Amino acid sequence: MSFEALGLHASLVKAVAEAGYTQPTPVQAQAIPAAIAGRDLLVSSQTGSGKTAAFMLPALNKLANAEIVQARTTAQSAQSARAKGERVRFTAAQPKMLVLTPTRELALQVTSATEQYTTDMRRIRAVSILGGMPYPKQMQLLAKNPEILVATPGRLIDHMESGKIDFSELEILVLDEADRMLDMGFIDDIEKIVAATPASRQTMLFSATLDGVVGNMARRITKDPQTIQIMSAANRHENITQRVHFVDDLSHKNRLLDHLLRDEGLDQAVVFTATKRDADMIADRLNIAGFAAAALHGDMHQGARNRTLDSMRRGQVRVLVATDVAARGIDVPTITHVVNYDLPKFPEDYVHRIGRTGRAGRNGLAISLVNHAEGMNVKRIERFTKQLIPVDVVEGFEPKRSAPARTGARAGWKPGDGRNAAKPGQRSFAKPGYADRAPREGGFADRAPRQDNGFARPADSRYADRGPRENAGAPREGFRRDAAPRAAAPAGAPRDAGHRGPRPEGARRDSGFAKPSAHPRSADGTRRSFGEY
DNA sequence: AAAAAAC
Numbered sequence: 001m002s003f004e005a006l007g008l009h010a011s012l013v014k015a016v017a018e019a020g021y022t023q024p025t026p027v028q029a030q031a032i033p034a035a036i037a038g039r040d041l042l043v044s045s046q047t048g049s050g051k052t053a054a055f056m057l058p059a060l061n062k063l064a065n066a067e068i069v070q071a072r073t074t075a076q077s078a079q080s081a082r083a084k085g086e087r088v089r090f091t092a093a094q095p096k097m098l099v100l101t102p103t104r105e106l107a108l109q110v111t112s113a114t115e116q117y118t119t120d121m122r123r124i125r126a127v128s129i130l131g132g133m134p135y136p137k138q139m140q141l142l143a144k145n146p147e148i149l150v151a152t153p154g155r156l157i158d159h160m161e162s163g164k165i166d167f168s169e170l171e172i173l174v175l176d177e178a179d180r181m182l183d184m185g186f187i188d189d190i191e192k193i194v195a196a197t198p199a200s201r202q203t204m205l206f207s208a209t210l211d212g213v214v215g216n217m218a219r220r221i222t223k224d225p226q227t228i229q230i231m232s233a234a235n236r237h238e239n240i241t242q243r244v245h246f247v248d249d250l251s252h253k254n255r256l257l258d259h260l261l262r263d264e265g266l267d268q269a270v271v272f273t274a275t276k277r278d279a280d281m282i283a284d285r286l287n288i289a290g291f292a293a294a295a296l297h298g299d300m301h302q303g304a305r306n307r308t309l310d311s312m313r314r315g316q317v318r319v320l321v322a323t324d325v326a327a328r329g330i331d332v333p334t335i336t337h338v339v340n341y342d343l344p345k346f347p348e349d350y351v352h353r354i355g356r357t358g359r360a361g362r363n364g365l366a367i368s369l370v371n372h373a374e375g376m377n378v379k380r381i382e383r384f385t386k387q388l389i390p391v392d393v394v395e396g397f398e399p400k401r402s403a404p405a406r407t408g409a410r411a412g413w414k415p416g417d418g419r420n421a422a423k424p425g426q427r428s429f430a431k432p433g434y435a436d437r438a439p440r441e442g443g444f445a446d447r448a449p450r451q452d453n454g455f456a457r458p459a460d461s462r463y464a465d466r467g468p469r470e471n472a473g474a475p476r477e478g479f480r481r482d483a484a485p486r487a488a489a490p491a492g493a494p495r496d497a498g499h500r501g502p503r504p505e506g507a508r509r510d511s512g513f514a515k516p517s518a519h520p521r522s523a524d525g526t527r528r529s530f531g532e533y
Numbered sequence: 534a535a536a537a538a539a540c
Contacts, residue, residue, distance in 0.1 A: 154539040324535050
């Protein structure tokens with residue numbers, strides 16, 4: 001299957017080849033012919049599946065075939081009138097295509113991808129309309145009467161209301177990451193924008209999900225749409241090898257991080273932190289250690305964020321240390337490693353984070369550095385993704401508290417080598433202790449929520465190949481949960497509400513550490529002084 | 534203790 005076979009214009013096929021793509025992805029293979037045939041599209045696929053090209057290529061095809069000289073005339077006549085010294089009112093831009101995205105970054109990515117595809121089609125221009133951009137500059141862009149606007153909703157409405165944009169000529173409307181736009185409260189804005197476009201338009205909606213609110217809106221704004229649901233390998237993250245490393249404390253974590261970043265297979269990495277402050281500090285520290293690192297977080301100005309992402313794309317930055325700003329949308333194919341320095345707050349964010357690697361059909365490695373106390377958060381992620389994440393130990397970086405040792409899991413891993421990843425439909429991993437075992441009945445992934453009885457749980461299947469503990473039955477030292485059973489939660493108490501019941505008198509010895517209320521602690525449980533905050 | 538979207 002080739003791009004020619006999908007019915008694309010020769011110059012587009014050439015541009016796509018120059019961008020390094022030879023084969024359409026599954027979304028592209030389905031979406032492009034349907035869109036060229038003029039159908040409305042509802043596409044559920046996640047980032048990394050090549051969806052920008054899936055809507056942009058057929059759209060450019062349509063625009064290239066259309067008579068675009070006419071679109072130029074308004075701008076041209078205004079120009080010649082100005083040349084004659086006449087006063088000319090600004091004529092509203094009359095775009096042929098509008099792409100709405102939830103974030104500025106995504107809009108910029110779509111615009112630059114479009115510029116790549118249109119190198120041989122210089123008459124077609126794409127322009128970003130974003131908040132945070134100076135108005136005079138945007139007026140210049142709009143005065144060129146570009147065929148394609150890529151916009152975030154707020155600023156676009158701003159321009160619409162002041163009469164700078166006229167959608168009467170609009171032929172194609174694309175809503176990218178529609179679910180996220182709704183999550184972010186853009187529903188009224190989207191309705192308003194859609195209402196300003198001609199009913200004759202072609203509409204393409206892309207979203208991670210097509211049910212619920214998104215589905216309702218999708219059906220309202222499309223006509224007889226073709227629904228495309230792609231569960232590609234990239235969507236299921238099968239090309240991404242996932243690992244958990246247990247760490248004892250912050251210094252252990254930092255040493256391990258440095259070691260992992262020296263992996264010979266590492267091209268570029270994203271390190272995720274829980275706070276903006278940590279992103280800055282770790283980037284600084286890594287720079288001093290010689291890593292070519294840069295921070296990325298929401299406290300940075302838009303310009304600085306764009307510059308950082310650009311130098312990441314150009315390969316000047318090898319380690320990006322970021323908060324969840326970078327969890328979604330960032331598309332840099334050369335990212336081989338994602339490291340969760342801190343686990344994300346929500347399992348959903350974990351999935352978005354690890355999706356920063358394994359782009360464009362490549363393989364990637366996603367490593368989470370986890371304090372022993374965070375084991376429960378790993379479980380939540382595993383439950384959410386319905387996959388077990390193998391625990392890994394690096395020689396020389398063994399945690400003091402014996403974490404489940406799974407030697408060999410990591411040995412010899414190289415990017416471009418996804419053999420450790422789960423195969424389609426496979427619940428377990430091709431590792432000793434998993435490969436030869438059928439999935440446990442009522443296994444972890446589909447087990448009903450456990451009733452918390454306050455006791456340590458029976459061995460996790462992940463540890464099962466270790467056999468029984470030598471000192472099984474004896475209280476493990478330093479394990480609070482073994483010190484004394486907690487009182488059972490009262491009947492009807494919400495699960496996971498943090499209920500502990502009254503602690504039996506003397507059940508917990510004074511650890512010597514201040515209580516969390518007195519001293520904020522990092523996710524490691526490492527105490528930090530107030531001065532650091 | 535994140536993020537994001539208009540001025």
